[in-house]
Amino acid sequence: MGPVKTVAGRGLPLIIDDIDTDRIVPARFLRCVTFDGIGKFAFYDERYYSDGTPKNFPMNEPVYEGASVILAGKNFGCGSSREHAPQSLRRAGFNAVIAESFAEIFFGNSLTIGLVCATMPGSAIAEISNGLKENTESEIILSVDACTVEFRGKKYPFRIPETARNALINGSYDLLAELLRNNKKVTEAAKMLPY
Amino acid sequence: MxxxxxxxxxxxxxxxxxxxxxxxxxxxxxxxxxxxxxxxxxxxxxxxxxxxxxxxxxxxxxxxxxxxxxxxxxxxxxxxxxxxxxxxxxxxxxxxxxxxxxxxxxxxxxxxxxxxxxxxxxxxxxxxxxxxxxxxxxxxxxxxxxxxxxxxxxxxxxVSPLKTRRILINGNLSKGVAAKDVILKVISVLGVNGGIGYAYEFDGPVIRSMSMEERMTICNMAIEGGARVGYINPDETTFAYLKGLPYSPQGDEWHKQLTYWKSIATDSGAEFDDEVTFDVTELKPIVTWGITPAMALPVDGKIPIPESALEKEAVEYMKVKPGASVLGTKIDVVFIGSCTNGRIEDLRAAAAVVNGRRIAPNIRTLVVPGSVQVKNMAEKEGLDRVFKEAGFDWREPGCSMCLAMNDDKLKGDELSVSTSNRNFKGRQGSATGRTALASPVTAAASALEGAIADPRKYI
Missing domain, CATH: 3.30.499.10 (Aconitase, domain 3)
Structure with a gap:
């Protein structure tokens, strides 16, 4: 897991608010002790009827096959804390989500595995998403460094907390090594606690 | 400061x-x-x-x-x-x-x-x-x-620190209106994403007079309003609850800890990034009609005309008609339990509604105590008999049909009145299953009528 400075890939428009983690990966697929293989369950019930026939859902459209950047509305990833959600997106080939806002736990879980969550105004997301429909082959290019999204020659600014941006650029989004380095301070803090 | x-x-x-x-x-x-x-x-x-x-x-x-x-x-x-x-x-x-x-x-x-x-x-x-x-x-x-x-x-x-929003709950709760209704109201007003970036501090006379069980219901659903953290300042109710529990401090240690507990409550004059006040005196029992916990209505309300893409999707998924009354909507399942409403007080409240009555024919009901301790307490009080005599299925503890990772699942597009916390699409184990969130008394009353019901007439 190295630095994540740029993400480039074709887009998948899922322009709706409050896409919850049960939609991203239904609970029955959490019956597992490893994340291996969870990629195939991403948006499973949005993609298939119970008899397995495909639904009318962007991920099923051939033009969006191989897309790696999700475009969504407000509060993406709301609901449960299941890291299975970003893990399934990651393993299904997505490297970034652009949304109007993100649920907090989802955002943190995504950052830890280097999945970029970029916040943009709805109007800009709508513009890109409309452009996508005509130009599904055009790449969306996110520069984490510059905080810009580039699509068909036009640049849009995006927002990301400075802490997350630094972590992605430096490749330090997996915090464990640093947490372990502070071991002495942790011991002291534990001793100081009144309980 | x-x-x-x-x-x-x-x-x-x-x-x-x-x-x-x-x-x-x-x-x-x-x-x-x-x-x-x-x-x-x-x-x-x-x-x-x-x-x-x-x-x-x-x-x-x-x-x-x-x-x-x-x-x-x-x-x-x-x-x-x-x-x-x-x-x-x-x-x-x-x-x-x-x-x-x-x-x-x-x-x-x-x-x-x-x-x-x-x-x-x-x-x-x-x-x-x-x-x-x-x-x-x-x-x-x-x-x-x-x-x-x-x-x-x-x-x-x-982690990064959150901003704080104080949510004051003023007024008096009417009979048949529960902590669950209060938090559903808060979420429906502030939105499922209103709490992003915030810790919610709940306070005000209604919160202060709530039991620990009710407070847990409130804080449990802070996350459904987008707030990763929800809390209530500790007070005598908190300390009385903790006294004598297996892991609670004892003797001198109790007094030492008590000093700490008192010291961490919010100081008067502390500043919040935001403050919102609700008066719940007129609040009615709430049920959800859609696919997020904010899509909620008073039990005697009518399905709104959908505006956003999500609301349109909700109307279609839930098979509801804009303008139709929620009250009287036929249901298939009632689930009483979960980390939101699976505590002893929840079971007592629901049992009081069903006591001496019978559930409607052709519905499935599950009462799932939140823990072995809750189950034992309920059985000692005879609540299990009250539920069983009314026709309810009295189960062993677990998360159960809140998210249906075990065998307790909706089938097809069954509509369930659930005391749990999420009415997301597919949440209760069927990709087309439908959930109406409600309080334990509303769920109990709905079981009696086989339809979404107003609990106030049974109380």
Missing amino acids: PKTLYQKVWEKHSVARLENGQTQLFIGAHLLHEVTSPQAFALLREMGRNVAYPERTFAVCDHIIPTGLIKRPLKDDLAEEMLCALENNTRKENITFFSPDKSYGVIHIVMPEHGIIRPGMTIACGDSHTATHGAFGAVAFGIGTSQVRDVLATQTVG
């Missing part, structure tokens, strides 16, 4: 500032369940490390556990594998495990009833409803599996 509880607890538990600017926060108690921990233990083992503070780590198996009699191996191989993983991991690491042959139940019910959750603590768990424990004046939040690994390895986690 006057401070909020959130600020005080944060400062007490801050270990270091991380290179990315986040805070390394010490976790007073780490709670584990079988769904979000096995991968974390595997990662820990790959690194050749052990759990840093096993005495601050507590586990229970709740999501996949059957609510019939438990026979090992479990019928579902995948569930058995998850339970075995938790048993092995906790045994190897000397972690307290409330096993299915002992005092188990839903993690957010078991831990408080043992006195593991106390004021001024930081609590983390790989579960979004960890917010529940804020009811004790703890700062409690859900984390993902990678962070579960971090806490196992270091008892710390990297």
Whole structure:
């Protein structure tokens, strides 16, 4: 897991608010002790009827096959804390989500595995998403460094907390090594606690 | 300078500032369940490390556990594998495990009833409803599996501080209107994303007069309003609840701790980033009609005309008609339980509604006590008989049909009135299943009528 400075890939428009983690990966697929293989369950019930026939859902459209950047509305990833959600997106080939806002736990879980969550105004997301429909082959290019999204020659600014941006650029989004380095301070803090 | 509880607890538990600017926060108690921990233990083992503070780590198996009699191996191989993983991991690491042959139940019910959750603590768990424990004046939040690994390895986690919003609940609750209705109202006004970036402090006379069970219902659903943390300042109600619990301090230690607990309450004059006031005197029982907890209405309300794409999707998915009354909508299932409303007071309230009455024909009902302790208490009080005589299915503890990771599932497009916390598409185990969230008394009244019902006429 190295630095994540740029993400480039074709887009998948899922322009709706409050896409919850049960939609991203239904609970029955959490019956597992490893994340291996969870990629195939991403948006499973949005993609298939119970008899397995495909639904009318962007991920099923051939033009969006191989897309790696999700475009969504407000509060993406709301609901449960299941890291299975970003893990399934990651393993299904997505490297970034652009949304109007993100649920907090989802955002943190995504950052830890280097999945970029970029916040943009709805109007800009709508513009890109409309452009996508005509130009599904055009790449969306996110520069984490510059905080810009580039699509068909036009640049849009995006927002990301400075802490997350630094972590992605430096490749330090997996915090464990640093947490372990502070071991002495942790011991002291534990001793100081009144309980 | 006057401070909020959130600020005080944060400062007490801050270990270091991380290179990315986040805070390394010490976790007073780490709670584990079988769904979000096995991968974390595997990662820990790959690194050749052990759990840093096993005495601050507590586990229970709740999501996949059957609510019939438990026979090992479990019928579902995948569930058995998850339970075995938790048993092995906790045994190897000397972690307290409330096993299915002992005092188990839903993690957010078991831990408080043992006195593991106390004021001024930081609590983390790989579960979004960890917010529940804020009811004790703890700062409690859900984390993902990678962070579960971090806490196992270091008892710390990297986090950024939240802003604070005080939510004052004024007025008086009418009969038949519950804590669940209050929090559903708050969410429907502030929105499911209104709390992003905030910790919610709930206060005001209505909150102050609530029992610990009611406070847990309120804080439990802070996350449904987008707030990762919800809390209530500890007071005499909190201290009385904690007195004498297995993990509560005793003797001199009790007095020492009590001083700390009192000291961490929000100071008068502390500043909040935002403040919102509700008067709940006119509040009616609430039910949800759509696919987010904010799509909620008074039980005598009418389905709104959908505006957003999401609302249109909700109308279609829920098979409701804009302008139609919610009251009287035929239902198929009633589920009473979960970390939101599976506590003894919830069962007492629901039992009082059904006492001496019969459920409607052709509906399925599940009453799932939140824990063995809740179940035993209820049976001692005869609540199980009240439910059974009314025709309810009285089950063993677990998360059950809140998220349907065991056999308790909706079938097809069944409509369930549920006391749980999420009405997301597919949440209750069927990809086309439908959920109306409500309080225990509304769920009980709806079971009697076989349709969404107003509980006030039974109270």
